[in-house]
Amino acid sequence: MSAPRMLRVLLLLLATPGCCTQRWEPCSDLRPLDLLAEALPPDGTGGAVRTVQVHGASGLQLPAASARAWSFPASRLFFRCGLFPAEFSIVVTLKAPSLPPKKNEYLLTVVAEERDALLLGLRYSSTQLHFLFLSEDAAGAWQTRVSFRSPGLMDSQWHTLVLAVSEGSFSLVVDCGLPVDIMADVPFPAALSVRGARFFIGSRRRTKGLFTGLVRQLVLLPGSDATPRLCPSRNAQLAELSIPQVLQGKPDDKEVLKCPHEADMKVTLGSRPLCTKAQEAKFWFNAARKELHLCVGGQWVSVLAGRAKLDYLEEHQRLPTGSETLGLEVFGIPGVGLFVAAAHRKATSAIYKWTDGKFVSYQSIRTHQAQSWRHFTIGRKIFLAVANFGPDEKGQEFSVIYKWSHRKLKFTPYQRIATHSARDWEAFEVDGEHFLAVANHREGDNHNINSVIYKWSPRARLFEANQTIATSGAYDWEFFRVGPYSFLVVANTFNGTSTRVHSHLYIWLLGSFRLFQSFLTFGAADWEVFRIRDRVFLAVANSHSYDVETQLRNDSYTINSVIYELNVTAQAFVKFQDVPTCSALDWEFFSVGEDHFLVVANSFDGDSFSVNSIVYRWQGYEGFVAVHSLPTFGCRDWEAFDTTAGSYLIYSSAKEPLSRVLRLRTS
Ligand SMILES: [Ca+2]
Ligand SMILES: [Ca+2]
């Protein structure tokens, strides 16, 4: 199959309603999902199920006659989309019967009914516990079995098992003991579709292999390993994450509090009424703001606050930076705090730490016309990569990756990489492997050079060149995922004669990035990907329209930047909105409550660097509408961040040594 054909096929998968399009959002709640409670009839145990008490704890004995009675549709749990989580754990508390050799009993299965395929299953024999799953690729569907030897279940005791699954790693913990880890060649699928499938408790939909023991707990925890939630436990054999009501203590333990009296509730609608004595203890609902107020002592008191709304932005901090600043990168280090790395044009860049509600200088790092910083992690390792635009004192050109020292609490140099007027680093993960892509802007006067994607070598513990991509004055890389697909988009600014060049979007296919779509851009400086509900957008910041041949007519900074939207049917990004900008260098997307915003860094109007940057609000079918105008000077980069105290924006100036932090005032 040719590459474009294959793309088409892959993207058609994206078009399947309810499938895959929302993979970045979990398909189910991320709380423990009690499968037993789900399978029980709503009125309690029902006729066929028996509650049996053994060794002081109760369990359910499943009905022998009908396997179907103990099942429910997968869509009940995965209501947002039809994908089983890529990472999860299953917690089982059971009292297993002794089985003769070669006999197997099923604890749990997920079956695609139409084609009678076992998508996932847990069964055990006298010597082993087997976890089964279906993995599909171009060659077909494969049943994979991961087997744990002698989990020691057949001693007539209660036991609690936690099976944690993450990609190719399968871990089993019995009674909070030491984990048994298995690395399998075939990883658990990243996107296992369970559309039209059913969960079967204690069976594989048929009478053969029916579970004949007692089960007390059967929980699916999407997204994480349940072990730390259960263990250590004083009663490890009966450690509990969630068990059905019917198996918990006596029902009268949980007496429902009865309301002592019914208040005389009256709710007034419309504009704010008077809150006089006569209104005391009455409610007023402000429909416009979705707020409920109670009249208490002559004042309306907010009872149910509406969702936060952005009212205005106020200056929170002026941060003198010692030099003009290009890129900003805000990141957190767990247990240490919130930081911003600022790429200073002059010889030293700085990292600031959020301290008592302000950024204060934390660490200085020698850089060479630094353009941007990128923070990323690999396992527990924390890195920060700088893109150096200029050569060092010896005329050597390189960019540097720094690693956080947990001992020194500072970043220290880790790896140097030869780059060419580097503008940007992008860090990302594909199929469990870590990558870094550099935007090489030019080599001498030549803008048409290669940018490079590096791959982390776990053996060498270094990044090694993995793929080169031809770029023209590359300025920015942006990585994103849509469903199971990984994309990388480059902003190309200049090909030596014109800023009217194509910027390209690449898709990861069979181990490398391949061209997916090209966009005509004008000195593109930034791509920003963002999502609004299930819609995916890409915004490009066009900085400059310039052409050597038609220089006079075309040299312009006041041009449109463009927002594109992924059209799944067209299998392409299509133009959604033109936004007039003044040499736009950056887009930043952020949300406040249920509202979504874009702020653009306008840097130059052809005469002056003193131009307003604009905040746009998402207004549904109207698209993005300008709502705030912020005076900025040579604005280069915007970043949004949150602290416990509130939400903020920070921007840098490429033309003065001053960055500013703005606070979002909400109501
Ligand atoms: Ca970038
Ligand atoms: Ca951006």
Ligand SMILES: [Ca+2]
């Ligand atoms: Ca930014």
